Every structure is written in structure tokens, then in C-alpha cells.
Amino acid sequence: MVINDYQTAAKIIKDSKFPVAFTGAGISVESGIPPFRGPTGLWSKYDPKILDIDFFMSNPAESWKYIKEIFYDYMGNTQPNDAHKFLAWLEEIGKLKGVITQNIDNLHQKAGSKKVIEFHGTANKMECIDCKRKFYSDSISLETLPPLCPECQGILKPDFVFFGEPIPPKAFEESIRLCENADCLIVVGTTGEIMPASQLPILAKQNGAKIIEINIEPSNYTNSITDIFLNDKATVASNKLKEELKGII
Known part of the structure; x- marks a missing residue:
């Protein structure tokens, strides 16, 4: 695992054919949630x-x-922050096939993302x-x-989804499809503790995806499946990545 290598992370995203994002509560904290x-x-x-x-x-x-x-x-x-907007921008330039989110706050859609799988x-x-x-x-x-x-x-x-309820089947199936096909998974703001969502990055890794993780603290993924760990706030990391990508796309 490499830490804070924004240049390499940007190159992985640029070169990927099927990049996918997976987000948790941490991406919305800077929006006040x-x-x-x-x-x-x-x-x-x-x-x-x-x-x-x-x-x-x-x-x-x-x-x-x-x-x-x-x-x-x-x-x-609440309103979307720069991390939500970054993922919407990636989709707009053809560098994101979809966002799988564990959040229920609608902020990805407010930011402009079109392909959002709401896992919960x-x-x-x-x-x-x-x-x-x-x-x-x-x-x-x-x-x-x-x-x-x-x-x-x-x-x-x-x-x-309430405690005691199943994951919506359509969201579950589409999330699995995206992770099985992903060659790059951008993980943002999740600890990797909540089942069954926590298994999705592992599935992506097993199918050959490079894992780019953005988190302010190490998660369950950091020392197990993460390839590049961007140890910053979601907005800070997103803006750094965007600048790197603008220089090479």
C-alpha cells in the first residue's frame, strides 16, 4: 500500500476502463451530516x-x-460538498461508471451524479x-x-433500510455487477464495518480492481486490500485528485 500518492492515483483513474466509487458516511460529514x-x-x-x-x-x-x-x-x-461534486465531475468526463453509496442523504444526486446505487x-x-x-x-x-x-x-x-430489513434486491444486484466489473474502485469515507455493504470492495479487489481509498483514518480496508491510501478529508483529497487529473486528461 502507498500513502498519499495523488499522482499515481490520478493515473490509475485516467487509465481505468470501468472505474466505480463506493461511499459511506464520511463523504457527507463535511456537508454537516x-x-x-x-x-x-x-x-x-x-x-x-x-x-x-x-x-x-x-x-x-x-x-x-x-x-x-x-x-x-x-x-x-444539507448541500453536497466538493467530494460529491468531484464524483459527479468524474462521471461527466467519462471516468466513473457509477456511485454505490451507503448514504441515504441524496447528496450525490444533488451534486449532479446520474448513476447512483443507493445500497441502503x-x-x-x-x-x-x-x-x-x-x-x-x-x-x-x-x-x-x-x-x-x-x-x-x-x-x-x-x-x-431499517434494522431488520433486507437490502433492496435491485440495488444489491447492481452493486455486485459494478464491483465485479470494476478495474478501479474509489472508496470514500467508509470504515468497512457494516455488512453486507462492507464486502463490496473485497469483491472488487478479488476481481482485479485497484483500490483507491480516501479516509481521514485507516479503515478495515486500509491494510488489507487498499492499493493507495489518500489520508485526507474527502474534500481535500477530491480537490487534489481533480487537479492531478486535469493535468493529464
Whole structure:
């Protein structure tokens, strides 16, 4: 593994035929979204049970009180940062086939990325637990909780994965396809601790991909599968990489 070799990292991206990005909570921290885990994470302030599917089904109003506070009042007003914009730029110049994100914040799309696989779903939509219809979140009033389906009056649930729920099959299958085909995987802001998402970079490595990791601290990948470790904040590393790429593309 090589540390902070931006020149080589840029060359790997330039020469790759099927580059893919894999992002976690760390890419959105600089947009003001705290991670779930860690000393300053959301779970240090909130009880994780609010996102347990069994608890939600039994106590939807209580769950929704905190869901609204975290994911809609607060997170809904955040904006993409330079790291999100860098990945959108890579896609625009033909140097990114897609972004697989563990995040539910919609910031990749806000930054301009077109091909985004939301491995854990999205807060940008809601699903009725009865009729299964989906609605854009900004079309649903959260004045009264829990919000109800405009069609059947069933309870609405955010369209992201709760504890106890499976990964959406389409997102799972497309993520595997991208990682099996990737010859370069840019890993940004993830610790590599959350299953089954954590297995995706390993799958890419097994299929021959070079792993470029951007993290402020070493992850589970750093000393095992990472080829180049860019030990910087996501925005700093992204801007350095962009400058290197502009000089060789």
C-alpha cells in the first residue's frame, strides 16, 4: 500500500476502463451530516431502536418523531460538498461508471451524479407499508405524525433500510455487477464495518480492481486490500485528485 500518492492515483483513474466509487458516511460529514457511529455520531444522541423495523411497526408515531428531526428537518437542508461534486465531475468526463453509496442523504444526486446505487435506500422517498406505493418525501406533509398514504391512508415509512430489513434486491444486484466489473474502485469515507455493504470492495479487489481509498483514518480496508491510501478529508483529497487529473486528461 502507498500513502498519499495523488499522482499515481490520478493515473490509475485516467487509465481505468470501468472505474466505480463506493461511499459511506464520511463523504457527507463535511456537508454537516454526522455519522451514525462514533463518539459524535447520531447513536450517541438517539436510541438506534427508532430505526428498528419491529419497533417502527409497533410505535410509528414515536419513531417518526425522531426520524423527522434527523432526516427531514436537519438532513433535508444539507448541500453536497466538493467530494460529491468531484464524483459527479468524474462521471461527466467519462471516468466513473457509477456511485454505490451507503448514504441515504441524496447528496450525490444533488451534486449532479446520474448513476447512483443507493445500497441502503433513500430518505428522498417514502413507501406506504400497506399499499406499497412510493412518494417523494417533499410532497408529504410531516405536520401530523406518522404521515399517512395519500392513496390508502396507510402509514408511510422512509424508503431506506431499517434494522431488520433486507437490502433492496435491485440495488444489491447492481452493486455486485459494478464491483465485479470494476478495474478501479474509489472508496470514500467508509470504515468497512457494516455488512453486507462492507464486502463490496473485497469483491472488487478479488476481481482485479485497484483500490483507491480516501479516509481521514485507516479503515478495515486500509491494510488489507487498499492499493493507495489518500489520508485526507474527502474534500481535500477530491480537490487534489481533480487537479492531478486535469493535468493529464
